[in-house]
Amino acid sequence: MLLDRRRALALIGGGTAMLAVGGRAGAASLDKVIARGTLSIAVYRDFEPWSWREGDRLRGIDVELGELLASAIALRAEFLELIPGDDVAADLRNAVWRGSVVGQAPADVMMHVPVDRQLALANDRAVILGAYYRESFAMACNRDRVPDCEALPPAFKGRPLAAEIDSIPDFYLSSVSGGMLRSDVHHYPTGPAAVAAAAGQEADGVVATRAQIEHGLLAARDRLVQRKGPLPMMLSPGWNVGIAVKDDSRDLGDRLESVLAALVANGKIPAIFERYGVVYRPPAEA
């Protein structure tokens, strides 16, 4: 009963940002993390340039962003590395509102959640908010082997093209122009592995997320060139990336959302992106 009343109050508080930020109105989750002194943050495992391990060290844009968020509300960041499930709904269940099937507790907040109305409606136990970046798919070509990275898809027939297995870049390359590039697609376990293939000897071109391409260019600008024009018939126009909290932690979500906005405005978030070679793009208006 008490819990219900507190939640109702928190929801009312959520309507006015100041009240939620103040955290006085029975803000269960925000009070709890502040009392605990730590903010547990779920990030995807093996997800360069967002969150991955270099040796023992966990690094990446989402990791630094998480640390920044935690310290902005005077908390210590703790990371939970998430193995992705079949879809983001499974990830929200494991990392945000229920915990894993073998009993691992969920995190306070999950990074890198697509901000999409349909996704939010289908996953009402999580609150998705705080868009901090605009992602989309892009292409890069090996400078030595591809004369024109701006050419139309049929021009790439016969050239090995790299993509992450079971991703939109994979489906795109396998189906564009009636599937004529299908036997040229080389599959890799991750986007960065596909970018590395095009920077090395294995592939002539790669389609991956824009962040993966730009991050890959950081170390391979002499070998890779990014396509400037759009990819014809690309299946996704791009999406906003944000955070998610559990439905009873809306006050925490609101607080983090306002912190994110402040960190974008003062340039601290764009500076993180820059360090990883990724051009900061603000989320598109809905």
Added chain:
Amino acid sequence: MKRMTHFIALGALAVAQAGGVTTLSAQSGAGPTDADLMSSATNTGAVLTNGMGPRGQRFSPLDQINAQTVSRLVPAFAASLGGEKQRGQESQPIVYDGTIYVTGSYSRLFAFDARTGEEKWEYDARLPDGIMPCCDVVNRGAAIYGDKIIFATLDAHIVALNRNTGKVVWNKKAADYEAGYSMTAAPLIVHGKVIYGNSGGEFGIIGRVEARDVNTGELVWSRPTIEGNVGQLNGKDSTMTGKLNASWQGDQWKTGGGAPWLGGTYDPETNLLYFGTGNPAPWNSHLRPGDNLYTSSTLAIDPDTGEIKWHYQYTPHDGWDFDGVNEFIPFDATVNGKKMKLGAQANRNGFFFVLDRTNGKFVSASPFVTKTTWASGYTKAGRPIYVDSNRPGAPTTDKGASVFSAPSFLGGKNWMPMAYSQQTGWFYVPSNEWGMDIWNEPITYKKGAAYLGAGFTIKPLYPDYIGALRAVDPATGKIMWTYKNKAPLWGGVLTTGGGLVFTGTPEGYLKAFDAKTGQELWKFNTGSGVVGSPVTWEQDGEQYIAVMSGWGGAVPLWGGEVAKAVQHINQGGSLWVFKLPKS
């Protein structure tokens, strides 16, 4: 991974002799041998193998419990798996030497006293936090050999325990759970080798059937199920599976799926293993033209070398998620006046197949569910006659192109094993009547990125039932009788020389039917849904029946109209044992 070298002398055992059937005469601390496992189908004093015999017929000649006496069947005892860990109990008990061994949800193994139900020991696999089992935390059973009891875990390890103490003898990682692999099937032991298939990780993987030395856990051979990949034998590369790029384009063969996640059967007569393979990846068939061998197939494999002797593909170029993993059960019958060595499989795709088990040649395919929208039948050569308009569209087409397809991707029959009666010559198939709306879903997300998924809604075909236990005559493909059940059937079947067929229901009942007529003769409510496989054996001159109770598995994970049929079923986790009262 301490190696246990206990020698445990066991007390004298009461060995029953009954009605001309053999019972294992030398039950001792040495435990079951290869020969014992091979003859386990006729050893009524024990249940030594998953499937009650290497062929997996799930037939026992025992007849103390029969059409006349079954109405008096009562519980002898029940044993709880305890704790907060309940969920689906899909295990089949192993019974040997006064002990019942059952695996439980969350990769646990229990040893219960077969006379009292008291727990002797329990083993809890320590599962890592990151495991991602696709469809509940089930396990389907263990394998026994010598002093060991062996099972597979959700984090894709094979664990051998001392069957007297529950202590680990060896524990081997079969696959990487972080890459999405998992294991739930009961292993098969043939010629001193533990043989199993990998599961999970539908993308970026290829299926493998593997054999390990039962004493050490070391890998003996590994056979990829997708053509173009090279197998292993004794630590060296062996032969390529099929022919590179014969039915795949580009490098898709490196990640083509085909996981044989349900394990296999073995026929001592032909010396062949029969393993079914999963559907191909990626899911959208328009992205992978060709038959995509050997997905959705049965592979006949040499148990000593891992060489494929023949294959039959049930659903070439699958586009509906029709796994071919179901058990292939060897049986003999007369076809057109000729005595033949055959095998049968009831497939996800709704057809009941009979093949020549010596060479994989197609004999017949007949529907065992009322609706198969994707194909109108099979040609004489054994190719499906596709209904092209029922294939889900290319990913570039609009969401609007939704097709209604039956069976649903959960199959005319899912994992739950059927049984073959040597008495009636019929198969007893636990099937489900459901279809699905399936369409391309342009706005989905995976691993933080936009993704093109499939949207689907599973729908019952009839308002009054989904589950249908069917007797199928393999000679004609005819359905001899049907028992209809409101909720989908998800448990295995047992048939006996007493003229009976046993199976469980999600509503909680273990039920007995007349094998000839399908008339329901007995039922008992176990308190939670039954999704395990019943067994029978004889002990101290009495016939026993045992089954696991505990609702779960894949069905509760899917919502929609199916959820209405199962919403009032509670969780559990118990072994139930039945016998006739002493008069």
